[in-house]
Amino acid sequence: MGRMDGIRNIVILTGAGISAESGLRTFRAEDGLWEDHRVEDVATPQAFRRDPELVQRFYDLRRENVLAALPNPAHDALARLDREWRGDLLIVTQNIDDLHERAGASRVLHMHGEALSAWCTACDARHRWTGTLLDRPPCPACGAAQLRPDIVWFGEMPYQMDRIFAALARADLFVSIGTSGAVYPAAGFVQQAASHGARTLELNLERSLGSSAFDETRLGPASELVPQWVDEVLG
Numbered sequence: 001m002g003r004m005d006g007i008r009n010i011v012i013l014t015g016a017g018i019s020a021e022s023g024l025r026t027f028r029a030e031d032g033l034w035e036d037h038r039v040e041d042v043a044t045p046q047a048f049r050r051d052p053e054l055v056q057r058f059y060d061l062r063r064e065n066v067l068a069a070l071p072n073p074a075h076d077a078l079a080r081l082d083r084e085w086r087g088d089l090l091i092v093t094q095n096i097d098d099l100h101e102r103a104g105a106s107r108v109l110h111m112h113g114e115a116l117s118a119w120c121t122a123c124d125a126r127h128r129w130t131g132t133l134l135d136r137p138p139c140p141a142c143g144a145a146q147l148r149p150d151i152v153w154f155g156e157m158p159y160q161m162d163r164i165f166a167a168l169a170r171a172d173l174f175v176s177i178g179t180s181g182a183v184y185p186a187a188g189f190v191q192q193a194a195s196h197g198a199r200t201l202e203l204n205l206e207r208s209l210g211s212s213a214f215d216e217t218r219l220g221p222a223s224e225l226v227p228q229w230v231d232e233v234l235g
């Protein structure tokens with residue numbers, strides 16, 4: 001009985017930990033983003049109404065960091081899995097960076113938005129964006145100066161939840177990589193998947209808040225654990 005017998009549909013959840021070795025800060029580590037910034041000041045709709053410049057400056061810097069970062073072996077391994085896995089696969093990322101795609105993965109869903117996307121709150125258009133928003137550039141579609149980062153802030157509904165729940169309901173295997181399990185609804189996906197009969201695996205640097213919910217937890221850096229796991233899966 002091989003490890004992957006009976007496994008056809010895989011859902012993978014990734015968090016900030018998978019991009020840490022690409023030089024992008026996580027949120028809740030000692031040197032995490034939330035150490036320097038209060039969530040209430042930079043990551044809520046209220047904060048944006050109160051001080052749009054502070055919020056735009058915060059995300060302009062994050063956009064710059066994303067553009068300067070490179071995929072690491074964990075991203076590369078998941079891109080290989082995406083290319084070679086014949087069954088269903090969905091990489092649900094909480095990350096706003098595009099390192100999964102730059103590594104070559106295509107079955108990727110950004111549930112918390114994307115740093116390289118700007119959203120016009122006047123005409124609802126979304127635009128690939130690599131520049132800044134602090135200087136209030138006009139929307140390329142309607143000309144209004146009402147572009148905001150296309151990011152899901154605290155208190156807002158994550159994107160494509162229907163598609164995520166449908167994939168979790170069909171999953172035979174759920175894998176969580178580089179996330180602390182501190183933020184819902186993502187932190188509840190393991191229970192969702194398990195309730196539909198999926199096997200569950202966690203790959204993380206340290207035990208997370210949700211570790212006890214997983215069938216198996218492996219501890220270590222993603223750049224080592226993920227390629228090893230993908231080698232096992234693809235045999």
Ligand code: APR
Binds near residue numbers: 026027032205206208
């Ligand atoms: N390899 C594997 N795991 C790592 C690595 C690494 N190199 N470095 C850190 N980690 C793990 C940490 O142990 C931690 O459990 O990654 C996790 C990062 O946790 P958080 O900083 O809380 O980030 P994340 O879980 O992605 O946050 C969820 O919260 O702030 C919001 O919207 C934001 O999407 C984010 C959400």
